[in-house]
Amino acid sequence: MLCQWCQKRPASVHFTQVVNNxxxxxxxxxxxxxxxxxVTFGSPFSISDFLSGIMEFASDNGYRIQSEPRVICEKCxxxxxxxxxxxxxxxxxxxxxxxxKLDLLLKRLHGNAVHCGKSPGSKQQGMAxxxxxxxxxxxxxxxxxxxxxxxxxxxxxxxxxDRIKNLEAKQNKPV
Amino acid sequence: xxxxxxxxxPDSDVVVSSRIRLARNFSKxxxxxxxxxxQGLKVLDEARESILNNExxxxxxxxxxxxxxxxxISKHVLVEKHLISPDLEESQKDSGVIISxxxxxxxxxxxxxxxxxxxxxxxxxxxxAWNKCNELDNIIGEKVDFAYxxxxxxxxxxxxxxxxxxxxxxMLHLPALTMTGYxxxxxxxxxxxxxxxxxxxxxxxxxxxxxxxxxxxxxxGQSEEEIVSHITRIIDQIIEQERVLRLELHKQNPYKFEDRxxxxxxxxxxxxIVSAEEAVKLLSDVRLGANLGIxxxxxxxxxxxxxxxxxxANLQKISGSLxxxxxxxxxxxxxxxxxxxG
Ligand SMILES: [Zn+2]
Ligand SMILES: [Zn+2]
Numbered sequence: 001m002l003c004q005w006c007q008k009r010p011a012s013v014h015f016t017q018v019v020n021n022x023x024x025x026x027x028x029x030x031x032x033x034x035x036x037x038x039v040t041f042g043s044p045f046s047i048s049d050f051l052s053g054i055m056e057f058a059s060d061n062g063y064r065i066q067s068e069p070r071v072i073c074e075k076c077x078x079x080x081x082x083x084x085x086x087x088x089x090x091x092x093x094x095x096x097x098x099x100x101k102l103d104l105l106l107k108r109l110h111g112n113a114v115h116c117g118k119s120p121g122s123k124q125q126g127m128a129x130x131x132x133x134x135x136x137x138x139x140x141x142x143x144x145x146x147x148x149x150x151x152x153x154x155x156x157x158x159x160x161x162d163r164i165k166n167l168e169a170k171q172n173k174p175v
Numbered sequence: 176x177x178x179x180x181x182x183x184x185p186d187s188d189v190v191v192s193s194r195i196r197l198a199r200n201f202s203k204x205x206x207x208x209x210x211x212x213x214q215g216l217k218v219l220d221e222a223r224e225s226i227l228n229n230e231x232x233x234x235x236x237x238x239x240x241x242x243x244x245x246x247x248i249s250k251h252v253l254v255e256k257h258l259i260s261p262d263l264e265e266s267q268k269d270s271g272v273i274i275s276x277x278x279x280x281x282x283x284x285x286x287x288x289x290x291x292x293x294x295x296x297x298x299x300x301x302x303x304a305w306n307k308c309n310e311l312d313n314i315i316g317e318k319v320d321f322a323y324x325x326x327x328x329x330x331x332x333x334x335x336x337x338x339x340x341x342x343x344x345x346m347l348h349l350p351a352l353t354m355t356g357y358x359x360x361x362x363x364x365x366x367x368x369x370x371x372x373x374x375x376x377x378x379x380x381x382x383x384x385x386x387x388x389x390x391x392x393x394x395x396g397q398s399e400e401e402i403v404s405h406i407t408r409i410i411d412q413i414i415e416q417e418r419v420l421r422l423e424l425h426k427q428n429p430y431k432f433e434d435r436x437x438x439x440x441x442x443x444x445x446x447x448i449v450s451a452e453e454a455v456k457l458l459s460d461v462r463l464g465a466n467l468g469i470x471x472x473x474x475x476x477x478x479x480x481x482x483x484x485x486x487x488a489n490l491q492k493i494s495g496s497l498x499x500x501x502x503x504x505x506x507x508x509x510x511x512x513x514x515x516x517g
Contacts, residue, residue, distance in 0.1 A: 076205035091205040092322035092330040095337075099326075102334065106327070109335055111369075112396025115328030117339035118309070120316045140396070 003029035073097050114140035138164055182476060184298015188466040189414045191346040191386065191479055192295055194257075195304040195403075197312050198331045198340035199290040200322040206332040207268055207285045215269040215285055222284045225318035226273055232314055236276035243269060248497070251488035257295070262286055280311065287332050288340075290315070297476075299410065301343055305403050328395065338395030343406050347413060350385040350463045351420035358387075361413060369393050370409055384455035384462075384482060389413070421467060436464030440473075444515050448501075449508040454485050461515075477514055484510060 003011045009029035071080045078090030080098065089095060095102060106113040141164050148157035184190070200206055201221065204214045227237055242250060242263060253259040259272050263286045270285035283291040292315070294308040322330040328338040336342070352358040365372045369392045374383040391406050425432045439460035443449070449457075462478045464470040483489060485507045491498050494506050 076209040078209060087334070088208065088332050089206065089330070089334065090209040092200065092202055092324070095324060095327055095330050102327075105334055106337065106395055110338070110393045110395040112393075114326060114396055115324075115338045116396060117328055117341070117398045118312075119325075119328070120321050120323050121313065 003027065003032050005029070005032040071097065112140060114144075116144060138168065182297070184296060184300050186299035186414055187297065187475060189347055189349070189417050190299040190410065191348055192297055193300040193304050193345045194293060194295045194343070195301065195308040196342040196344075197290075197292045197308055198288040198329065198336045198342075199292065199312065199315075199319075200330060200332070201289045202320045202322040204289065207270075207287065207289060208332065210268070210285075212269070218289050219269050219271055219284055221319065222282075222290060223271075223273070225315055226282060229314060229318060231317075232311075235280065237280075238274050238276065240272050240274060242266070242271050248488050248491050252492045255483055255486040255489050259283055260286060260291075279307070282311075288336070299345065299414070301345060301403055301407055301410070305341075305343065305399065309399070335392075336394050339397070339399050339402065341394055341399050341402055342390055343403050344388055344390035345406075345410055347387045347389060347410070347417075348385055348459065348462055349387055349413070349417050350459050351424055352413070352417050353385045354424065355420055357416065357420065361416070365389065365409065368405075368409060370406060384459040386459075386482070421463065425467060433464075433469050436460050436467075436469050440464065440470050440515075443511050445512070446508045448504045449485075449511065450504055451485055451487065451507065454507055454511060455482060458482055458485075458511075473515065481511060481514055484514075 003009050004026050005028050009031065011027035011029055072078070073090055073094045075093040076090035078094055080101075083089060083094065083098060089098075103113045141160050145157055145160045145164065148154075148160060184192075201218055204210055204218055207215065207218075210218070223239060226232060227239060240253070242253075242259065245253075250259075250264050253272065254261055254264050256278075258274055258278070258281045260283065263270055263272065263283050266286065268285045270283070272284065273282040274280070279294055279296065281293045281295075283293070292308055292311055294304045294311070296304050296307075324330060329340040331337045331340055349358060349361075352361060362372050370389060371392050372387050372389045374387060389406070389410060391402050393402070397405070439457040443454070443457050443461060458478055458481055461470060461473065462475060465473045465475050465478065484493065487503060490503055490506055490510065493510065498506060
């Protein structure tokens with residue numbers, strides 16, 4: 001496997017970092033591991049290389065099924081390969097289409113894959129995602145719930161609890 | 176010190192400016208790098224319509240700048256002033272920026288995302304910048320359907336921005352931490368806390384005038400308020416440390432310290448040829464001296480303005496002509512002398 005940072009030298013060091021209380025793992029070459037421990041001013045690496053590095057790592061671990069039929073986003077025409085290469089999404093629908101792959105990437109980037117910030121006004125017209133996503137979300141929300149209770153943020157805790165209930169109800173419905 | 180404290184913003188001895196940026200996309204079009212020419216023009220039109228003709232924003236004095244129509248110097252002036260990004264400067268797409276007359280709001284259209292809403296305030300004002308940017312987002316959000324999912328939040332072109340789409344940042348002047356080398360441990364600690372710190376003008380911190388940009392890395396899984404308060408706590412710590420070290424350095428050898436500051440001031444007030452790199456370094460000393468009361472007849476705002484105006488594009492814009500590097504060094508010295516004495 002190549003180093004996930006420079007994509008040039010073979011990876012030899014297992015590097016872990018804690019992001020949002022979650023452990024993020026990376027495989028780096030010796031040189032990059034050394035540099036990553038230190039400070040980088042305006043780091044020279046390109047974000048898209050870095051992201052596609054993480055994605056390839058995911059496929060190495062069997063997260064991606066081999067010889068999968070070519071997936072193309074109907075709205076923007078982006079293929080999974082293009083997404084993997086550029087590390088960028090083509091449109092909002094790409095997030096829906098590639099969500100099972102994205103969750104892993106987002107967890108590595110942000111330590112989390114569930115939004116808990118503001119939403120646009122009252123018109124909450126988010127997209128419905130499929131089952132596995134919801135299971136992950138429930139786990140994420142349960143973590144948030146514990147945190148909120150620990151911090152004695154009871155209003156927030158009640159809100160999160162309601163969201164979990166809704167999701168669980170949705171999941172138990174026959175598809 | 177001169178003037179009322181208000182015009183500097185809180186903690187201006189260390190914090191030059193605070194900024195919030197929100198990334199937003201229109202739900203009905205692909206992200207900019209996947210748009211057709213027609214879609215790009217539609218985004219530009221709809222963005223202008225929803226912002227410039229928005230009754231709730233009618234008291235903002237907005238100016239739309241068609242970035243594609245600007246000459247290269249005028250474009251780079253906006254980059255040096257942090258009103259547009261280098262990416263927008265180089266963009267081949269139909270793009271633009273809406274800037275408020277007071278310079279607080281800038282909204283980039285068709286950069287990496289359809290909209291990048293940005294609010295900048297002087298001093299340590301991340302909260303104020305967030306409130307302003309949040310309000311702006313709410314108002315524009317009434318007119319535009321933003322790409323949003325309940326699970327991932329605001330959808331952005333790059334997954335590093337998804338969720339809140341927020342980048343909270345501050346520009347810090349850290350001469351004492353840099354001189355003593357403690358900056359390294361600060362930067363290391365920040366990396367562990369998922370906060371990025373970069374030298375501002377180039378790789379070398381001396382050449383950057385000891386200016387550092389600090390910003391959050393995580394945008395998903397935390398609320399905007401959590402992100403803002405996390406980075407605020409870190410910045411508050413850095414401010415404390417920088418202040419302690421400034422006083423300590425001064426106490427240890429007041430003559431040497433004051434000599435350095437006053438020499439730098441003297442050089443800037445008299446020199447006839449100054450490179451950008453030298454100017455930024457000397458201005459950093461003057462800023463430090465002014466904030467410690469060693470140089471007392473100088474406005475720190477003017478020093479901060481000079482940091483921008485002495486950059487190549489701004490200097491040529493002020494001069495109204497293209498200048499070679501040698502001519503620039505002469506103009507730069509002239510501008511600094513005039514400003515510091517005025
Ligand atoms: Zn490497
Ligand atoms: Zn798409």
